[in-house]
Amino acid sequence: MYPKISLMGYRLSGSRCLGLCLLLTFFMGCYLAALPIQYENEALPNQVRHRITAKQVLKKRLAVLVPFRDRFEELLEFVPHMYSFLNKQKIPFHIFIVQQKDNNRFNRASLINVGFIYTKKDYDYIAMHDVDLLPMNDNLPYEYPSLGPVHISSPQTHPKYHYDTFIGGILLVKREHYEMVNGMSNNYWGWGLEDDEFYVRLKDANLSVIRPNNITTGTDNTFRHIHDKTYRRRDMRKCFNQREVTRRRDRLTGLHDVAYKLHTTHTVAVDGLNVTVLNVELTCDKSKTPWCQCPDPPKEPVKKS
Structure with missing residues (x-):
């Protein structure tokens, strides 16, 4: 015979046990909720909040503007060199080759104006950069020129030009300063003087040109000048009244009235490094600057033997 077990009593005991467990859980939850949260480091909550709410300061973007015509050998050296140089400084940049595609004489200043118009919405500052001048000293700073224009190729380090007001190269x-002075003059067809006129514009706007400090290299080893003057002769002709006009401050032309057509834009890879090429046709008003096309010098008669 097996003993009889009362199921009614068992159910009654189980209900009481379940009720006790629920009651204890409720009181323990209330107790824990009332306790203050303890940190091993009291500054930790503030540090975490700071990381979440602080906004990262983004670096300013640089548009490297290269006025260009028929200088492909130099370009093949320029692009890889500048990529390597600027990447060391961790500068967000892009190179724009502003190529003149017309029959007029080369106009460096107008091409820079066109490049600025094209890039100003997306870039914070420009580098007006000759394709044949390669910086070799890593301490030359290409960072954002917040205090005023920065002349990287100063007279103390440029391989050729050493006068105090030189700001070429x-x-x-x-962006704001370039617009303030209305960009560069459009009167300078042929080689030279457009940067000297731009210096006067900066001076008239009370903008001081800043030059790099603590550069220990000199005129022989700060830059590599890859221009071959025997192969690439500069167009230094002066015709009509060009000499008279271009020696004066130009208060009329500039960024607002540069006349051009942007025919095409292309992304071109040089050693796998992308640059943007702007194919630009500059328009010349011969009633104002007839020297955009100097007449060819008369040919000497062939002497008969």
Whole structure:
């Protein structure tokens, strides 16, 4: 005979046990909720909040503007060199080759104006950069010129030009300052003087040109000048009244009235490194600047033997 077990009593005991467990869980939850949260490091909550709410300061973007015509050998050296140089400084940049595609004489200043118009919405500052001048000293700073234009290729380090007001070669200008002085003059067809006129514009706007400090290299080893003057002769002709006009400050032309057509834009890879090529046709008003096309010098008669 097996003993009889009362199921009624068992159910009654189980209900009481379940009720006790629920009651204890409720009181323990209330107790824990009332306890303050303890941190091993009291500054930790503030540090975490700071990381979440702080906004990262983004670096300013640089548009490297290279006025260009028929200098492909130099370009093949320029692009890989500048990619390597600027990547070391961790500068967000892109190279724009502003190529003149017309029959007029080369106009460096107008091409820079066109490049600025094309890039100003997306870039914070420009480098007006000759294709044949390669910086070799890693301490030359291409960072954002917040205080004023920065002349990278200073007279103390440029391989050829050493006068105090020289600002050619490589000049950094932020977007607001370039617009403030109305860009560069459009009167300079042929080689030379457009950067000297731009210096006067900066001076008239009370903008001081800043040059790199603590550069220990000199005129022989700060830059590599890859221009071959025997192969690439500069167009230094002066015709009509060009000499008279271009020696004066130009208060009329500039960024607002540069006349051009942008025919095409292309992304071109040089050693796998992308640059943007702008194919530009500059328009010349011969009633104002007839020297955009100097007449060819008369040929000497062939002497008969």
